Amino acid sequence: MNKNAIFTVVFFLIFALVSAQENSWTLTKCMETALQNNIEIKIRQLEIKKTEKAQNSVLNRMLPSINLYGEQGYNFGSTIDPSTNGRVSSNIQNNNFYLNARTNLIDFSAFANAQKDKLNIALAKADVEVIENEYKLQILESYYQVLYIQELLKIQKEQLKQASFNLDRITKEVAIGSKPQSDLYDMQLSFSTEEIRNQETEQLYAIKKTELFQLMNSMDVKTDEVVLEPYFKGATKNSDYALFNPKIKLAELNYQNSLKSIRLERASNYPVLSAYYGYSTFYYKNLKQVNTNADSFFHQLEDNKNQQVGMQLSIPVFNGFRNNKKISASKIVGEKAKLLIEKEKQQVEKQVVLEEQNKRNYSQLQYKLIEKQKFARASFATTQSKFTSGKVEAIVYSSVKNQSLAADFEVLKNNLQLQYIDLKINLLRRNQL
Numbered sequence: 001m002n003k004n005a006i007f008t009v010v011f012f013l014i015f016a017l018v019s020a021q022e023n024s025w026t027l028t029k030c031m032e033t034a035l036q037n038n039i040e041i042k043i044r045q046l047e048i049k050k051t052e053k054a055q056n057s058v059l060n061r062m063l064p065s066i067n068l069y070g071e072q073g074y075n076f077g078s079t080i081d082p083s084t085n086g087r088v089s090s091n092i093q094n095n096n097f098y099l100n101a102r103t104n105l106i107d108f109s110a111f112a113n114a115q116k117d118k119l120n121i122a123l124a125k126a127d128v129e130v131i132e133n134e135y136k137l138q139i140l141e142s143y144y145q146v147l148y149i150q151e152l153l154k155i156q157k158e159q160l161k162q163a164s165f166n167l168d169r170i171t172k173e174v175a176i177g178s179k180p181q182s183d184l185y186d187m188q189l190s191f192s193t194e195e196i197r198n199q200e201t202e203q204l205y206a207i208k209k210t211e212l213f214q215l216m217n218s219m220d221v222k223t224d225e226v227v228l229e230p231y232f233k234g235a236t237k238n239s240d241y242a243l244f245n246p247k248i249k250l251a252e253l254n255y256q257n258s259l260k261s262i263r264l265e266r267a268s269n270y271p272v273l274s275a276y277y278g279y280s281t282f283y284y285k286n287l288k289q290v291n292t293n294a295d296s297f298f299h300q301l302e303d304n305k306n307q308q309v310g311m312q313l314s315i316p317v318f319n320g321f322r323n324n325k326k327i328s329a330s331k332i333v334g335e336k337a338k339l340l341i342e343k344e345k346q347q348v349e350k351q352v353v354l355e356e357q358n359k360r361n362y363s364q365l366q367y368k369l370i371e372k373q374k375f376a377r378a379s380f381a382t383t384q385s386k387f388t389s390g391k392v393e394a395i396v397y398s399s400v401k402n403q404s405l406a407a408d409f410e411v412l413k414n415n416l417q418l419q420y421i422d423l424k425i426n427l428l429r430r431n432q433l
Contacts, residue, residue: 027143027231027423028433030216034139037217041131048124055117061110064103071096074287091287097301099279105311108267116260123253129246133431140427142212144420147228149205151412156198159405160191166387167191170394179390186394190401231419231433244430245348251341258334265327271315278308352428359421362414369411376400376407 035041073094080087104110170187173179209223283300295303316323380400387397423433 023225024227024229026229027140030143030212031136031139031433033218034135034216035132038131038135039217041128041135044124044128044131048121048128051117051121051124055121056114057117058110058114061114062104062107064101066099066101069096069098069100093283093285093287095283095297097281100276101278102274102276104272104274106271106273108270109264109272112260112264112267116257116264119253119257119260123250123257126246126250126253129431130250133246133427136427136431137424138215139212140420140423142208142215143228144416146205146208146212147230147416148413149201149208150228151416152409153198153201153205155405155408155412156194156201159401160194160198162401163187163191163194166397183394186398190394190398230416231423243345243348243352245344245428246431247344248341248348251337251344255334255337255341258330258337262327262330262334265323265330268319268323268326269316271313274312274314276308276310276312279305280308281305348428352425355421355425355428359418359425362418362421366411366414366418369407369414373407373411376404380404 071094073096075092075094077091078087167187170179170184174181174184206224209226213219213221213223213226281301281304283297283304380403383392383397383400386392387394426433
């Protein structure tokens with residue numbers, strides 16, 4: 001019986017630990033879940049698969065195209081007899097069969113198209129990375145909005161406990177006559193104000209958590225049981241200031257694609273060498289001749305077969321300057337794509353510069369906020385002692401306590417803001433936390 005009791009206790013402890021771990025969400029877990037649930041990303045991943053399936057290699061493009069044709073026809077009245085090639089007045093049945101095969105031995109368009117197919121796959125993947133990067137930035141911002149409120153709520157709850165304790169103490173002191181009734185009114189007002197503020201923060205906390213999990217498309221999670229964890233990984237110090245933002249990568253791939261388009265248009269000016277093979281045969285029968293001596297079906301097919309083998313060289317000479325105009329237009333598209341690379345780099349660099357400036361500002365402010373927090377805590381400690389001894393009124397005590405609360409949250413928020421900016425810069429620079 002004792003062993004069963006021990007096992008039961010251990011089971012519930014393990015269950016409680018597992019439940020606590022399931023209710024604890026890290027930033028990494030939120031991002032992984034969001035990326036798995038995002039419908040737009042799933043659609044773009046299917047687009048990648050479609051592009052991969054549609055890819056044709058150079059060898060595949062150079063494989064011959066083979067076509068088999070068969071037809072059966074009837075001629076009535078005056079027609080040509082295939083056996084004599086003369087005009088006769090009769091009804092004739094014709095069966096014709098053709099087999100054609102053709103392949104390009106030298107075709108510069110095939111090489112250009114094969115290269116564009118590979119580039120299209122890279123473009124589809126880069127497009128997904130851009131969507132993922134923007135989505136991660138949204139998750140990061142929403143996550144830290146919830147984290148700010150979560151940590152503020154912890155501070156407010158501790159202060160509310162202290163306010164409840166002081167209210168009980170003042171109530172008792174007023175009851176025995178050691179404190180005036182006005183102190184009780186002030187303390188009741190202060191406690192009611194903090195209670196309302198705490199409730200408003202809890203409501204905002206619930207709304208922001210719901211918004212976060214809606215953004216993650218995780219609708220089956222009980223958000224009221226979820227607790228977010230701060231991101232404890234230290235800021236990365238990388239001397240390499242090169243940008244690896246997906247938007248820049250996509251712009252570079254678009255520029256490469258425009259260069260391939262120029263090559264493809266130019267390939268239309270180059271000769272194409274083709275080889276071909278043809279096989280044909282036919283069967284005929286005069287329907288008016290009942291006792292005809294026409295050969296059998298298979299015998300005619302064997303006698304009437306014809307084969308053709310050859311090579312063809314096609315050299316473009318003049319097309320009304322249409323292809324030259326297409327090449328000129330493709331060059332303009334290439335220049336535009338090149339400028340878009342610089343545009344994306346400038347936009348990302350501007351964002352990074354602003355975030356780094358914000359980081360410096362918050363870092364400089366941190367020392368002052370910590371100093372203010374120290375002073376506020378010392379003031380609150382002395383005021384609380386004076387309030388206990390009856391040297392200050394309840395309204396003064398509540399004011400000093402609120403100042404201490406505000407100082408604590410300012411330090412907390414500044415720390416979280418520094419952490420948020422570091423992670424945002426990492427996502428902007430390298431698309432990773």
